[in-house]
Amino acid sequence: MPFTPSTTPESVRRVACVGAGVIGGGWVAHFLARGYDVTAWDPAEDAEDKLRRLVSAAWPALEQLGLADGASPDRLTVAPTLAAAVADADFVQESAPEKLELKRSLLAELDAATPPGVVIASSTSGYPMTDMQTTATAPSRLVVGHPFNPPYLIPLVEVVGGTHTDPAAVAWASRFYDLAGKSVITMDRELPGFIANRLQEALWREALHMVANGEATVEDIDASITEGPGLRWAFMGPCLTFALAGGEGGMAHMLDHFGPSLKSPWTRLEAPELDRALRDAMVDGCATAAGDRSYADLVAERDQGVINVLRATGRLPQPTPHPSHSPQPAHPTASARLPLPLRLSPIPLFRQVVQEDWIDYNGHLSEAYYVLVFGFATDALMDASGLGAGYRARTGRSLYTVEAHVRYLDEVPRGSQLAVRTTVLGVAAKKLRVLHEMYRCDPAGEPSGDPVATEELFTLHVDQRQGCAVPFPDATRDLLAAAVAPSPEWAGHGIRPVGA
Ligand SMILES: NC(=O)c1ccc[n+]([C@@H]2O[C@H](COP(=O)([O-])OP(=O)(O)OC[C@H]3O[C@@H](n4cnc5c(N)ncnc54)[C@H](O)[C@@H]3O)[C@@H](O)[C@H]2O)c1
Known part of the structure; x- marks a missing residue:
């Protein structure tokens, strides 16, 4: 059944958040700060108290980020039932525990209770929507909207549909999240762990291997990131950062120079074959990411970025007056x-x-x-x-x-x-x-x-x-x-x- 939206992303007024724990509560705080009416539902007895505490604790940070006109914690309603929570919703964000059977039945229940034409997004950390939408009657409106904790501070949300999702629903959700102040990556295919968690997971697994083999301590591993590459990743991704490691020759020189070390056992994760197509994809991708910025521009941006991060984290004193x-x-x-x-x-x-x-x-x-x-x-x-x-x-x-x-x-x-x-x-x-x-x-x-x-x-x-x-x-x-x-x-x- 094709997806026909009941409203435009621009007209959304009320968001329903189903499941109000760490992530659901974070979404509630985010949507309230962006000026939406929010209705939440969570089956836990103490859920409302916990949720209101989470929102109060997050509010000073949200004030610093800047509130939308009319934004207020008072615009939160906690509904007595799931059906009441979604009855008037223009968008639904599901954030229940990460259990496949629970997600399947909950998404089917939400699908039955939510007015037609309303997109329902799941915060799942890793299940493909194809595996979760199996029992819903209108699976075309079910998408993944994967946030990062806390959703009110970390901008990224990864959006992707399942086999039975209408691409129009994915596009609608991406546009809505964008209007709601998120940084959106829209994926055109399902990938376990999406993008960011796959990258985090690769690093995490190698860290576990190193600890298991006595190759590094937990402290060494954390310091190797916070005192090393982590300082750059807050403002420049790993690909562009590596392109700068190739000097003025950029990613092309970087791959020609360091490509052979992909065969070395630097990690347990096997490297792909660095053939011409992969080399060109990396070089072209970095050129696109750099845009009009020259090598000198990027170096200046990186250097200033690292100084800013060092200062912001108190590792570099504030500059003395000139x-x-x-x-x-x-x-x-x-x-x-x-x-x-x-x-x-x-x-x-x-x-x-x-x-x-x-x-x-x-x-x-x-x-x-x-x-x-x-x-x-x-x-x-x-x-x-x-x-x-x-x-x-x-x-x-x-x-x-x-x-x-x-x-x-x-x-x-x-x-x-x-x-x-x-x-x-x-x-x-x-x-x-x-x-x-x-x-x-x-x-x-x-x-x-x-x-x-x-x-x-x-x-x-x-x-x-x-x-x-x-x-x-x-x-x-x-x-x-x-x-x-x-x-x-x-x-x-x-x-x-x-x-x-
Ligand atoms: N914690 C993270 O860092 C993180 C990051 C991104 C995505 N996620 C995803 O967000 C979702 C929620 O994770 P969390 O960390 O907030 O878990 P959590 O345990 O903090 O919260 C889950 C909430 O769901 C409620 N709940 C239980 N059964 C429910 C049901 N049938 N219907 C609705 N709500 C129900 C619980 O009472 C609880 O308040 C998961 O899918 C998780 O994978 C988590």
């Missing part, structure tokens, strides 16, 4: 153009990699995106001064920009790493003036050369609920006041002096 914050400016030409108050500030340097879709038809950073990057730097300043996402959500208070003066000083080519150094120019009870200076980074991730742009910003601390400016919290005002770089030199460069 010498240009000392009384002797390190960039005389920049300071000649605009004398600035140069003094040590505790405000951290904000870093940003230029995104591909920020590039205009001239191959450089588009005008509006300079301002976007400065906006991110202002967010970082808020985070650093106690006005972060948690404060904003709790109080409804935030910084509002009322005046900005941007100078575009130089082009920013694609692939650039940017750093924004922020100097506090002045702070009063409700007002704050800052100067952002944007630099391109050297390969070590440090700002280099003259600023490519500056933004002078006058902001007010506003209470949205009261609709007016209000005083900063004392701690924030003290912190910002301590960072102020008092100097008459900046006066007259685009920002009015701010009164007390």
